[in-house]
Amino acid sequence: MNATPLNDELVLETLRQVIDPELAVNIVDLGLVYSIHFTAGKLTVTMTLTTPGCPMHDSIADGVRNILLTLDGVTEVEVEVVWDPPWHPSMMTDVGRAMTGARKD
């Protein structure tokens, strides 16, 4: 197994395994992940969802927690779901736009 230092890139790559089941796109390419902070084994992810009151709220937050706890060196994960700034399709990556068939403007 390759050992890679924990960095934002690795965390984002790991989070690409978590999908929004309605849109069938991972949360990173959907632009739902706002920020990542790592201090002394604790990883804090600030993210949003496509719509307030999203029925997948708990499932996706738990999914983020579950997958990040599989990373070596991570002992605690805090997932903070925020609504400000609200999510907008313009926050998607090109990959996300291509997968959802979203317009580029």
Added chain:
Amino acid sequence: MPLCFVLAGILSLLVGTGLVFAHPDLLAMYHYTPHLIAITHLFVLGFIASIVIGAMYQLVPVTLGTQLYSESLVKWQFAAHTVGFTGMVWAFWNFNMAWVGVFGSVLTLGVGLFVFNLARTLAKVKGWRAIKLGIFSALFWLSSTVTAGLFLVASKYWSSSPFLPLAAMHAHAHLGVVGVFVMMIVTVSYKLVPMFTLSELQSERRAWWSVVLLNFGLLSAFVAILLQSSLKPLAALALIVAFAIYGWEIRAVLRARNRCSLDWGMKYFLTAIALLVPLSVLALGLSWPRLPITVFTMQLESVYGLLALAGFVGLAVLGMLYKIAPFLVWFHSYSHHIGCAKVPALADMYSVRLQIAGYWSYLPGLVVLCAATAFSNEAGIRWGSGLLALSLAIFALNLGKILSHFVRPQIKPFAPKHRAAQ
């Protein structure tokens, strides 16, 4: 529990369509007959109401961003609802008004629990946005519909009513179809259409006015139909204006959408909305005071009912079911595995090809059924209901695929990945 309501609804739909297929003569004659009233209640209470109620328990908290007041009341309502509507259908079929009253009261008890539960849920939400106003209105009209229904049964049983029975039945039907089903569909779509198309509500004011006018139009229509007033066309016009504003807002939402392609669930739903156009034309024509009473114009009343129930409401419900049913099963089978293993997306849980086949058999089926009903053509009614039954069988097959994820969840391990080192 919402899934139990959905399954009860699908079962009722299959039985109801099978009955129409087996008895095409029922649609070829005027609709005021015990068997057709029984089938209508099976379709309206068994299929549509079951699914709308199940969906509301799921969607109201989502659309208003809150929690359902009580989960345990849902179970009690399910029991009262299923006993109530199956008993009512049986009693109508045998035209036993005493038993219709008994089972109708059981159903009303369930409706009371539903209204109480959702009203307490709504109370948690501040303000009077269009969505809250619409849901509250639908709850009010639901209570009015069952009250009017019990009044109808009582007046039939004791043979005393100040109103003409047929007018009272039509007024009762409008309360239920427009007040509950149309109102719920319009209201919920203001949240769901933007959500599924990656768009936003374009005008809260427009949405609000559509709900207000729908209420005003329905109240006017109810009174005008009940009293056989010559002002019926004005009430119909108020409803048509409400539909026009609704269509205007949905068009604006779609034009602002970020998701270019629409999935087939949305296509079912948007086709349903398009059916409001012929439905409105028919409503205006049938409300005309000088309309001659002939066999053809009387059959057009059945076409009006078919277009409203099997057309607008039926297609809208099927479209939304393609969103709701996979979600409910996904939530049960996969929500605890997300982030631990690879789980399917909602669209992977059913066949899009079957979904398309279902659409293209439903639409011609509806057209043939409406045309054949208008001309009292039994062979055409059999063909039309046969096509609808085929479409529903396809839907049942797709639903089976969705439900198979309960028994055999498709969970796959993630691909090997790099791990962090300290």
